[in-house]
């Protein structure tokens with residue numbers, strides 16, 4: 001598939017296109033939009049045309065236009081001397097161009113005046129976005145409330161609270177936030193100003209691992225339109241969408257990875273639409289990050305939104321972070337733009353997706369063997385499974401639900417007390433799991449169940465299996481199962 005990137009106005013920023021002409025339409029094979037010099041352009045830019053009858057066979061001197069292009073080409077090289085200096089908050093021109101092209105390839109927002117800006121990662125970008133979009137309750141302020149999934153990324157919750165911004169959790173199912181529940185919350189809102197911002201993690205949500213399918217995304221977007229809610233789409237796990245779990249397929253899959261590597265088109269097409277790609281109103285700010293697919297320590301990501309919003313974001317960044325580190329940008333730009341190009345980056349993401357699929361399947365296999373056999377022994381729950389989970393379709397988290405009602409002390413101890421007991425037992429046995437209650441959007445509401453978050457992000461396969469064994473033993477002990 002040849003991909004045409006229409007010329008884009010980058011808001012007056014020199015976006016460092018290496019063919020030296022930002023206004024040229026760039027049409028390059030596959031996804032590689034960054035290495036954009038056609039042989040003709042290269043010859044023209046370098047001024048090395050062969051001789052002709054008019055100049056007696058001697059090489060022609062470059063024309064003024066050719067010289068200008070050559071100068072521009074030189075200027076557009078991002079190097080250490082530039083990266084060491086102060087720069088614009090929007091980010092280095094070359095990397096800004098690359099993320100803008102990437103966004104166009106993946107989301108292609110359906111309106112003209114969208115923009116990107118580099119960020120210091122999604123956490124910092126989210127803090128800025130909250131400050132831009134909400135008024136806290138400090139000094140008699142309104143005390144806006146944002147909506148989010150009922151279990152949400154703990155750092156996001158802790159970012160909102162000190163700003164005096166309230167958080168209201170929307171009930172979820174296996175596919176994440178429930179649009180009907182969100183509609184009902186907004187329709188029946190009586191507690192001050194109705195929320196105007198939704199913070200959502202649509203793919204491989206942290207902590208539940210839930211992934212919104214296309215239909216779910218469209219329904220949520222429709223509810224946001226109905227109630228005029230602005231969407232912050234936080235998508236660090238977007239490219240970690242995985243195929244279904246196959247119990248028998250762990251080792252085979254690893255062997256097939258090379259084959260899958262070839263199929264970037266199918267990979268990109270298999271991804272659900274981003275909110276940005278559905279955004280007819282300019283009501284979405286998307287947060288992308290290099291943290292989960294490249295280098296967390298780069299502290300680098302980007303926002304995409306309408307020009308108006310990005311403008312405000314930048315004014316804020318100028319007196320806040322002053323934009324991302326030049327050294328980080330240099331390293332990432334050399335890799336993703338100059339070395340890989342878009343094709344290579346997508347190939348890397350596909351490889352990463354395959355690696356995570358293998359890890360996820362190892363963890364799921366261990367859960368099936370160690371936890372799947374545990375049954376509720378109390379009269380009400382009968383012989384039901386004690387621990388349940390949904391196979392994550394994206395991301396790096398597995399969310400385990402333990403039936404607290406089947407606990408022998410359920411009538412005398414709260415969910416949080418039993419959760420703490422199991423958590424401590426896990427530590428004693430040498431495995432760390434995260435307690436579900438840590439992720440509650442609204443701690444004043446009762447917990448809807450007892451959950452533990454596990455991850456297949458970093459441990460070895462051997463340690464994951466060991467970890468689940470230990471977690472299973474902690475559950476057995478707590479529930480006094482033989």
Ligand SMILES: Cc1ncc(COP(=O)(O)O)c(C=O)c1O
Pocket residue numbers: 120121122123124153201206234236288289290291296300301
């Ligand atoms: C949902 C979510 N958003 C953002 C982040 C962090 O992103 P960054 O490293 O870009 O700040 C994480 C990391 O755990 C996350 O789970």
